[in-house]
Amino acid sequence: GAVVSQHPSRVICKSGTSVKIECRSLDFQATTMFWYRQFPKKSLMLMATSNEGSKATYEQGVEKDKFLINHASLTLSTLTVTSAHPEDSSFYICSARFEGIGNSPLHFGNGTRLTVT
Amino acid sequence: AQSVAQPEDQVNVAEGNPLTVKCTYSVSGNPYLFWYVQYPNRGLQFLLKYITGDNLVKGSYGFEAEFNKSQTSFHLKKPSALVSDSALYFCAVRDMSAGKSTFGDGTTLTVKP
Numbered sequence: 295g296a297v298v299s300q301h302p303s304r305v306i307c308k309s310g311t312s313v314k315i316e317c318r319s320l321d322f323q324a325t326t327m328f329w330y331r332q333f334p335k336k337s338l339m340l341m342a343t344s345n346e347g348s349k350a351t352y353e354q355g356v357e358k359d360k361f362l363i364n365h366a367s368l369t370l371s372t373l374t375v376t377s378a379h380p381e382d383s384s385f386y387i388c389s390a391r392f393e394g395i396g397n398s399p400l401h402f403g404n405g406t407r408l409t410v411t
Numbered sequence: 412a413q414s415v416a417q418p419e420d421q422v423n424v425a426e427g428n429p430l431t432v433k434c435t436y437s438v439s440g441n442p443y444l445f446w447y448v449q450y451p452n453r454g455l456q457f458l459l460k461y462i463t464g465d466n467l468v469k470g471s472y473g474f475e476a477e478f479n480k481s482q483t484s485f486h487l488k489k490p491s492a493l494v495s496d497s498a499l500y501f502c503a504v505r506d507m508s509a510g511k512s513t514f515g516d517g518t519t520l521t522v523k524p
Contacts, residue, residue, distance in 0.1 A: 300454070326510065337501070337516040338455075387454050397443050397462040400503075400512060402454030 296322050298390050300403025307378055307410055315373045315406045317388030323368035324390035328400070329361075332385045344371040378410040413438040415504050417515035424492045424522055432487040432518045434502030443505040444485040445512070446476055448498050455501060461485060472496070492522040 297320040307313050317327055325346040330338040342363050343351040350363035360382075362374040371390075375382055387405040392398040414437045424430045436442060443462055447455040459470025466478045476487045485502060502515040 298454075328511070335499075335517075335519070338514050340511065343511065385452075389454075397460065397507075399445055399457040399460055400447075400455070401457070402447075404454045405452065407452065 296390075296392065296401040298388065298401045298403045300388055300406055302406060303404060304407045305409070307408070309379055309410055310377055312374055312376045313378055313408060315375075315386055315388075315408075317371045317373070317390070317403050319369045319390045319401075322390075322392055324371075324392075325368060327365060327371040327388055327390045329363060329371075329373050330387045330389070332387060332405070338387065341373075346371075375408065378408070380410045383408055383410045413442075413504050413506055413513045415502050415513050415515040417500075417502055417518045419518050420516070421519045421521065424520070426494050426522050426524050427491050430487075430489050430492045430496070430520065430522070432500050432502075432520060434485045434487065434515060435483050436485060436502070436504040437483060438504050438506045440506050443507060444476075444478060445503040445505070446470065446474070446485075446487050447501045447503065447514075449501065449517075450498050458487070458500075492520075494522050494524055496520060497522045 299318045301316045327344040329341045341356045344363045344365040346365045352358045365371040389400040389402045391400050416435045445460045446458040449455045461468045461478045469475045474489050499517050501517050503512045505512045
């Protein structure tokens with residue numbers, strides 16, 4: 295089955311530093327990946343759609359200069375939280391799906407728990 | 412615009428009893444409908460999907476869901492709940508022409524022994 299690997303699973307950083315989260319599709323190619331943020335016991339908030347070889351598409355209200363997305367290859371997308379602050383502490387999840395199959399489900403990484411101190 | 416509603420924030424059932432987790436949706440065209448499950452500190456796992464055809468869809472771990480077009484619903488069901496089914500469940504809809512999925516707010520299922 296399709297596997298999406300997300301790394302790291304947990305990270306603690308100091309306020310003002312930057313953190314990079316990687317999302318890899320291990321056994322399939324994904325021209326599109328999605329980045330979500332999840333608050334405790336809450337639904338997923340789509341932050342942006344990552345497009346291989348082009349700029350990411352950000353949802354309204356998401357600061358593109360703060361949450362930098364790079365999709366350099368068909369199997370890797372990265373999310374960098376720049377100048378992190380405690381309010382950025384959250385659970386971040388990426389997902390991808392098979393291209394060309396419109397009814398394919400999303401395959402999710404296991405998420406990254408970010409804590410900014 | 413597409414939307415999903417999961418009217419119950421929490422569902423509690425006793426082990427061995429049937430369970431239902433409700434979902435209604437709104438989409439302009441024909442929908443693709445999905446159910447996902449999330450365990451603590453993990454990503455979401457795909458359970459089942461409705462694309463077309465038979466309104467009753469069977470998925471992983473004994474779950475099934477019934478598509479009802481007139482009621483625009485896609486409720487998740489299981490005949491006999493297990494304690495290990497306790498988790499957070501998400502319903503999602505995707506318009507056939509759209510790239511993005513829209514998720515409901517999630518329903519926490521608790522199965523008590």
